[in-house]
Amino acid sequence: MRLQGKVAIVTGGGSGIGRGIVLAMAREGADVAIPDIQVVNAEKVAQEVQALGRKAFALKTDVTSAADVKTMIDRTRDTLGKIDILVNNAGMASPPGMPFTNNTEEDWDRVYAVNVKSIFLTCKAIAPYLLERKAGRIVNIASIAGPISALTMPPYSVSKMSVITFTRIVAKELAPHGITVNAICPGVLWTPFWENLAAHLAKTNPAFAGMTARQVFDKRVTDIVPMKREQHPEDIGWTAVFLASEEARNITGQAINVDGGCVMQ
Numbered sequence: 001m002r003l004q005g006k007v008a009i010v011t012g013g014g015s016g017i018g019r020g021i022v023l024a025m026a027r028e029g030a031d032v033a034i035p036d037i038q039v040v041n042a043e044k045v046a047q048e049v050q051a052l053g054r055k056a057f058a059l060k061t062d063v064t065s066a067a068d069v070k071t072m073i074d075r076t077r078d079t080l081g082k083i084d085i086l087v088n089n090a091g092m093a094s095p096p097g098m099p100f101t102n103n104t105e106e107d108w109d110r111v112y113a114v115n116v117k118s119i120f121l122t123c124k125a126i127a128p129y130l131l132e133r134k135a136g137r138i139v140n141i142a143s144i145a146g147p148i149s150a151l152t153m154p155p156y157s158v159s160k161m162s163v164i165t166f167t168r169i170v171a172k173e174l175a176p177h178g179i180t181v182n183a184i185c186p187g188v189l190w191t192p193f194w195e196n197l198a199a200h201l202a203k204t205n206p207a208f209a210g211m212t213a214r215q216v217f218d219k220r221v222t223d224i225v226p227m228k229r230e231q232h233p234e235d236i237g238w239t240a241v242f243l244a245s246e247e248a249r250n251i252t253g254q255a256i257n258v259d260g261g262c263v264m265q
């Protein structure tokens with residue numbers, strides 16, 4: 001029960017990795033707000049949290065909207081009493097590029113708004129509150145696609161490197177006030193995100209012709225993960241719990257790879 005009595009916000013908590021983080025935090029005693037653009041999924045996850053004996057609520061939120069983000073902060077404080085932890089997990093893949101000239105201006109704008117601008121908006125909205133309390137934990141979900149400079153998804157790869165850089169900037173600024181800010185870089189996980197990506201690659205990339213989406217994914221795991229196994233949402237959940245816990249009080253400005261060894265620095 002490392003998060004007993006804590007309140008967390010997990011954006012995009014209705015699916016995949018976000019759901020894994022929500023459930024890991026609830027199992028450790030946290031109450032959780034689940035803002036997600038797909039609110040029906042978030043409602044189901046809120047029910048799973050309530051079944052664990054914790055409080056939770058879902059909220060239809062577009063993290064690219066400053067107004068929605070303000071409502072998310074206000075509603076969490078009103079409903080759950082306070083905010084200790086913010087996990088910026090909501091994100092999207094970009095349509096595969098390679099060569100990069102295949103991507104459009106719209107691809108870049110949308111991915112930047114969802115993956116990067118959103119984190120600026122949430123951090124800006126919550127900072128005055130955390131500064132007043134002189135406490136708080138922010139965990140941003142980046143990706144190994146940032147450090148590996150993924151040829152297959154240029155806008156996505158650049159957006160995730162930006163998440164790491166912004167994490168360090170906010171960490172430096174908030175460090176003197178007792179607030180930690182870290183990133184997690186997940187490796188390769190079979191969530192709707194990768195399912196859609198693999199289905200697209202199977203249809204469009206001759207290298208994967210005749211393969212199912214799951215076979216494309218398995219090949220990716222074998223090709224790039226030294227431990228030869230995929231990662232799971234609970235792997236990211238456990239790391240997020242650690243970063244939000246007292247044990248991590250002196251860790252800030254880091255980007256932790258949870259990727260079976262894909263990136264070794």
Ligand SMILES: NC(=O)c1ccc[n+]([C@@H]2O[C@H](COP(=O)([O-])OP(=O)(O)OC[C@H]3O[C@@H](n4cnc5c(N)ncnc54)[C@H](O)[C@@H]3O)[C@@H](O)[C@H]2O)c1
Binds near residue numbers: 015016035061186
């Ligand atoms: N799956 C992987 O292999 C992998 C690897 C590295 C990083 N990531 C990152 O992990 C995070 C979660 O990905 P996932 O694999 O669970 O994908 P997912 O598609 O299962 O979940 C993404 C969630 O974000 C929500 N979301 C999307 N846009 C939103 C918006 N504008 N406002 C609010 N919510 C929004 C979706 O509704 C969904 O619930 C993303 O940031 C992704 O980039 C995933």
